[in-house]
Amino acid sequence: MVSEDLKTKKYDRQLRLWGNEGQTCLESSSICLLNASVTGTEILKNLVLAGIGSFTIIDDKPIMDDDIYNNFMINLPPKNTTSDKNNLDLKGSIIVKNLLELNPYVKGSHINKGIESILEEKNIGSLDCFDLIIASHINDNELSILSNFTWEHKIPFIHCESFGFFGFMKIxxxxxxxxxxxxxNSIPDLRIIRPFPEFQEYLESIDFSAMNKNQLKKYPYIIILAKLWRAYLSRRQNSENMSEDDNGDASHETVKIFSSNLDRHRKNEFATYVKQYFERYKKVITPSADEFGLTSEAEHDWSDMVNECVKATNTCLIDETKIPQNVEEILKDRKCGLEYLSRKTVNLVRHETETLSQTGIKNVEGPNAEKGASLSSREYHRDNYKFWCLAYTLKLFIDKYGKLPLRGILPDMNCDTEIYVEILTLFRRRFAEECLQFKEIWEREVLEILDTSSPSAEIGCSSSLKIHITDQEIELFCKNCHFLRVVRGLPAENEVSALFDSMLSPLPDQEISENVSALSPKDLSLIYCLIRCYSKFASEIKEQPIVAYKGGANEMRNIKTLKECVRNFVEDRCSPGQAQELRELIDAERTEALMKEMLKHYESLELITTCSFLGGIASQQCVKVLTRQYVPFKGTFIYSGIDGSNAQFS
Incomplete structure (x- = not known):
């Protein structure tokens, strides 16, 4: 683990992207690479530079000539020409050595075993210790075993393959x-429609009618819009003979009616009201700009302020009681309920009971007792248990207060610094108060119930240790509760139906020729099938088709064999209604042109340019998965280095 000062200096740029929390997740992660391919090495290189905790390469192959030409992490001449087999340099060990030179704070190791040995039933359990598994150069049987294992153990799995200028990544x-x-493009939570009490008190202390232009333009648009919204509601209320409150302001019922119907028409109407207000203000309050010594530059600043307020009516005028759709879907999820959480709590405590009994530990003592032993459990992390506890607490918070917690963040605004700090202080204080309200609900209405359902007495420690959530975690959750996401994927061996739908889509209007240029998503989906069929194709021809791209009998034989492999691959995975159309597609002239392009690269399977691009894309997804930040895509990404085209199927 890197010290905080050194971390800030070394990882300054990336800390601005995913912060200390994300970097800590990276530094505690453990990655496994099965088969040291060029693409896999490029992925590891990027992750090592980002500062992962450790990695392990499982590969038993020696260095070959192609590795020297294509893999930047291999810089030794091959020794496979010698008769002494013990004198061979293992590819995995050389790559580990060179990768560790890139970042001395990362640990790396090499296991000299073939993937077929690791995937045996007695050995595959050793992969359970990794947070992410990356594999390449694997056949369908190996993919099936890996897919089933990683899915069962909830380990993220990335499968990457490249073939000449083509490649794909499946997560x-x-x-x-x-x-x-x-x-x-997040919408700020400014509470313009329904200000919280302290903010409402601050608004009431401001009187625009006694200000000139110079004084008014010191205030940010959040203040101006909040006051004008109340004035707008009072005006509409009077015009429609609706009731007022004791102070002559819009009543609570009026606010509720108008706030719940914030459609485009209502916002445009309010924007017109804001424009008219500034026009009246300029004529009545400030009849002459020279009277207050306003320069042309000050007039320009005034115009900017007016435009900013009008623009903000579309982006910042939101009903705070309306729950975003992504959050609403999470709150309706079956896991966001007491029944699921109680059952999961029991399972986690029993799992830890078995672990402690196996290690001979009967109690949790020392400095780690406050954190809770189960926080280190991989099952605890992989099941997103803590997230669903917080999500259920959020549901209870909304039931009690009628809205999501305040985010406590203000965007940059053109205004006086002192005024901005005053408003920001109000929002931060309110954010801290609502975090305390959230914590109170968690402790009194969720944690106590989960405690009673936990059989913790069996291991002799308090069950609250099992579900410890820190104040920092609550603050992070409340700050981002408007943008929560839950993404669910599919096992790696499951073919995406959208991919076969793309294969059956109409071809674009283009001339089919031997020179494959611009590729459509349909072409890319065909290329994916061709790459997946490579291992089967190679085993059937028994020899490298060195002259396959020169025409003649060899080319026709190889194309026929490849077609048969693709046909079997597709028919085993597509729906019955798609089978006949796909057979016709495989026999089409365009498909044959793609096959000829693929066969050109049979001898040099991996090109460093293609592998570097795929490695960059894949490593980005790895960082998203490991840090639990940003939203990773799910499904299959296919890339062509010929024209830079790509397609994603999910």
């Missing part, structure tokens, strides 16, 4: 619960 995971999704 598989059971469930990914993401708190910090880093939304690109």
């Amino acid at each position: 598989s995971f059971d469930e990914m619960a993401i708190i910090d999704t880093h939304p690109e």
